[in-house]
Amino acid sequence: MSAMLHTIELIGVLAFACSGLIEARRKRMDWVGVFTVAFIAAFGGGTLRDLLLDRRPLFWVENQEYPIILFILTLIAVPMLRRLRQIMTDKVLDWADAIGLGLFSVNGTSMAMEAGMPVFVCVMMGVITGIFGGVLRDIICNEIPMVFRRSQLYATCAFAGCWIYLAGHYVELPEVVSLLAGILSTFILRILAIRFDWKLPA
């Protein structure tokens, strides 16, 4: 179980990192910029959550292998980014990103609950964990954050997923079932939103 969660988490981290990598390259950054933006896209949301909840060690300090993997990945990926883009099509990226969104959001909510936060704050912490990596990535790249522009539902999926997780938690389902329900519903909502072009009203 734990190994499975770890694998899912790594997929999420790598998906978020890829979004940073691609964005940084589009802005013609050099290797340092690419690594930093990928790093912030992958770990920014979790770091902000840890700062707000006063959790230490930080997520990427506790799992030192994550930044190291990311470091090596960037070393390898930058020279062959064009080829990488043939494997990592937009569809693959969207799916991996949706997995990351679900996992990080629901995980953030669960950590906020453990820290004894009130319920609405727990959901906000979850959404922050899920989306702020991307927000910080876009701020560094000098763009208005993608999630705030009128595009297909993103934060809203995380918001719904976190409530579903909490609902499961309050009716005392086994924790793993609640977690999976939250992650899966975020994931499915996000995929549907992309598929059917669901947007928030103007």
Place this chain on the structure above:
Amino acid sequence: MSAMLHTIELIGVLAFACSGLIEARRKRMDWVGVFTVAFIAAFGGGTLRDLLLDRRPLFWVENQEYPIILFILTLIAVPMLRRLRQIMTDKVLDWADAIGLGLFSVNGTSMAMEAGMPVFVCVMMGVITGIFGGVLRDIICNEIPMVFRRSQLYATCAFAGCWIYLAGHYVELPEVVSLLAGILSTFILRILAIRFDWKLPA
């Protein structure tokens, strides 16, 4: 007394949130963006202060009703923003914002003093609390922060108000008198600065 302070605080929070709401709509953000920018404008300064002073729970976690009110307000306000702008004229917004500026700055200074910070740092913490919500709002909206552009005195009013509060504190006036003196002087200075177009020299 405490109820009065709470009411003033809520006015300040709502004024700052409105500035975020209007700015986010101008950038054509969707609902998620509007809420997030309003949230950051309202709570960003206080959150940064709490992080720097290592205070927990955070300001908006302790008062869970604030983010909930803001959430509901955004739900209501976005569809009727045009009508809202007729009630909330620039003048109303300026006055409410000046109240928020005074309250948050002086409050921030007082919290820094309680945390045992040295005196100049206390003033800086106050000004940070007062202005950084707006700074973060503008950064997310991809603008150079309004307070740093050559416009009517803003941070300077907060700076003066924080010193006035501290002066009252050191001559051992009753705390509530010092607080009110600081808040009021910030407020009056800001209103005068708008009225007579006071700016810093170039």
Place this chain on the structure above:
Amino acid sequence: MSAMLHTIELIGVLAFACSGLIEARRKRMDWVGVFTVAFIAAFGGGTLRDLLLDRRPLFWVENQEYPIILFILTLIAVPMLRRLRQIMTDKVLDWADAIGLGLFSVNGTSMAMEAGMPVFVCVMMGVITGIFGGVLRDIICNEIPMVFRRSQLYATCAFAGCWIYLAGHYVELPEVVSLLAGILSTFILRILAIRFDWKLPA
């Protein structure tokens, strides 16, 4: 020894502050903007490090004289910035900045080690301390951070210097020798990178 380190540190702080001062003036900010950007350029990296490591008091709270010196310096410098630029040529600025980069990076690594961080994280904390003042300065000025654009090696020099310090530490050289080796190698690498226009490959 400690007095020497303090002097070097002050040179670093002032060099970083100058970069903020010049950048803020270029963006036509008023006095408040100039001071804030200079402040963030000088103390932003160290503050982020202190937040991530949960160190209190913060660097510039412990040394209250630093923000006060910066405050007075800004008061004096802004009206005579043109004359200042004749003394502070690009070359002087580059040298002072390289000293600051070396000192802050190696110092950040050493603090992370004291806090018991794993080794790769220590190096990252060092580089963050060295470069994030400049990154935050550029974000506030609404630019893509200079260190991420393809220019002469900067973060890379800090990265190398931090490893050299750590190497010295692990072969149990006297601490002061390791520190100086790290700082000097960062400094020399950076000066060479400017002199010979070394860049990262595209």
